[in-house]
Amino acid sequence: xxxxxxxxxxxxxxxxxxxxxxxxxxxxxxxxxxxxxxxxxxxxxxxxxxxxxxxxxxxxxxxxxxxxxxxxxxxxxxxxxxxxxxxxxxxxxxxxxxxxxxxxxxxxxxxxxxxxxxxxxxxxxxxxxxxxxxxxxxxxxxxxxxxxxxxxxxxxxxxxxxxxxxxxxxxxxxxxxxxxxxxxxxxxxxxxxxxxxxxxxxxxxxxxxxxxxxxxxxxxxxxxxxxxxxxxxxxxxxxxxxxxxxxxxxxxxxxxxxxxxxxxxxxxxxx
Numbered sequence: 001x002x003x004x005x006x007x008x009x010x011x012x013x014x015x016x017x018x019x020x021x022x023x024x025x026x027x028x029x030x031x032x033x034x035x036x037x038x039x040x041x042x043x044x045x046x047x048x049x050x051x052x053x054x055x056x057x058x059x060x061x062x063x064x065x066x067x068x069x070x071x072x073x074x075x076x077x078x079x080x081x082x083x084x085x086x087x088x089x090x091x092x093x094x095x096x097x098x099x100x101x102x103x104x105x106x107x108x109x110x111x112x113x114x115x116x117x118x119x120x121x122x123x124x125x126x127x128x129x130x131x132x133x134x135x136x137x138x139x140x141x142x143x144x145x146x147x148x149x150x151x152x153x154x155x156x157x158x159x160x161x162x163x164x165x166x167x168x169x170x171x172x173x174x175x176x177x178x179x180x181x182x183x184x185x186x187x188x189x190x191x192x193x194x195x196x197x198x199x200x201x202x203x204x205x206x207x208x209x210x211x212x213x214x215x216x217x218x219x220x221x222x223x224x225x226x227x228x229x230x231x232x233x234x235x236x237x238x239x240x241x242x243x244x245x246x247x248x249x250x251x252x253x254x255x256x257x258x259x260x261x262x263x264x265x266x267x268x269x270x271x
Contacts (some may be wrong), residue, residue: 027063030228034058038084040095043239044143044184045134050095052086054249065106075106076124082249083221091099094135101128105153105174116159124153124174128211130234130247145236145245147204149179149211166221173214178205181238209238219257228255 015149041047046202060078082099105124119150131147153171181204202208217230230253235245 009075027061027163028257028259029059029061030255030257032058032060032228032253034232034251034253036232036249036251038086038247038249039082040086040097040132042095042132042143044245045095045132045141046088046091046093048088048091050086050088051096052084054082054084054099054251056080056082056099056251058253058255072109072111072122073106074109076104077104078126082130084249096133096135097130097132099128099130101126103127103151105151107153107155118157118159119154120172121152121154123150124151126151128173139177143184144182145247147179147181147209147238149176149204149209151176151211157258164223168219168221170217170219171214172217173212174211176204176206176209176211178203179209180204180207183240185244204238208240209236211236211238215253217253221257226257228257229253 019101033056035053035055037051039049039051041049044181057080059078060076062074062076065073065075078101080099080101082097082101084097084099086095086097087093088095103124103126105122107120107122110119126149128145128147128149132143132145135140151174153172153174155170157168157170159166159168180201182199182201184199211234213232213234215230217228219226219228232251232253233249235248236247237244239245266270
């Protein structure tokens with residue numbers, strides 16, 4: 001049952017991302033690397049708080065809808081892969097984790113060209129899958145975070161120019177509204193997969209599953225290349241009165257931006 005759910009969620013994420021590519025041609029693509037600190041608590045594995053480092057790679061693409069001649073509507077697709085290692089001094093133990101996050105959303109853009117400002121707001125659907133392995137626990141070595149959520153996403157952009165260069169300062173944030181998540185039964189072992197893992201798929205919202213993701217970035221367009229630097233923060237907390245889960249990451253990011261026009265040998269539009 002659980003393995004089938006993994007496959008369904010992964011296929012759904014890939015379907016959304018591939019479908020987004022088909023709806024309109026790629027416009028702006030951003031490839032980033034990130035590194036930073038991570039704090040997580042998984043009371044299925046341990047009541048203690050673990051802390052460590054996380055490293056990841058991300059790709060996102062922003063595109064205009066073909067049918068929107070005013071270019072007020074955009075859609076965005078994202079895919080993030082993360083690897084992390086967290087340590088507890090009290091327990092002298094490690095938790096290794098991998099993360100796969102993907103999503104798609106659409107944003108309406110209010111523009112004030114004379115000020116260089118844009119305001120974005122719209123819905124965003126994401127999937128979060130994060131398997132975890134505890135290094136020295138023979139009874140319950142494996143756990144995971146698993147959810148699909150409808151989010152509210154918004155942000156603000158400010159574009160300004162200098163001789164032969166353009167800059168874009170951007171803040172984006174999203175928070176979950178409603179969705180589903182998975183919870184194992186309290187102290188039920190994942191080793192009993194052959195008999196079926198006792199757990200529940202439940203309705204999740206701000207009352208029992210709180211998630212916020214926000215980032216501050218600066219894009220710098222030079223004559224032949226465009227680069228991004230910034231910082232990201234993500235916080236997730238969910239569970240029940242018997243068993244709580246939380247994950248927090250703060251990361252520095254560096255990335256490269258390219259556009260379809262630039263890939264064809266021309267410098268694309270200014271930021």
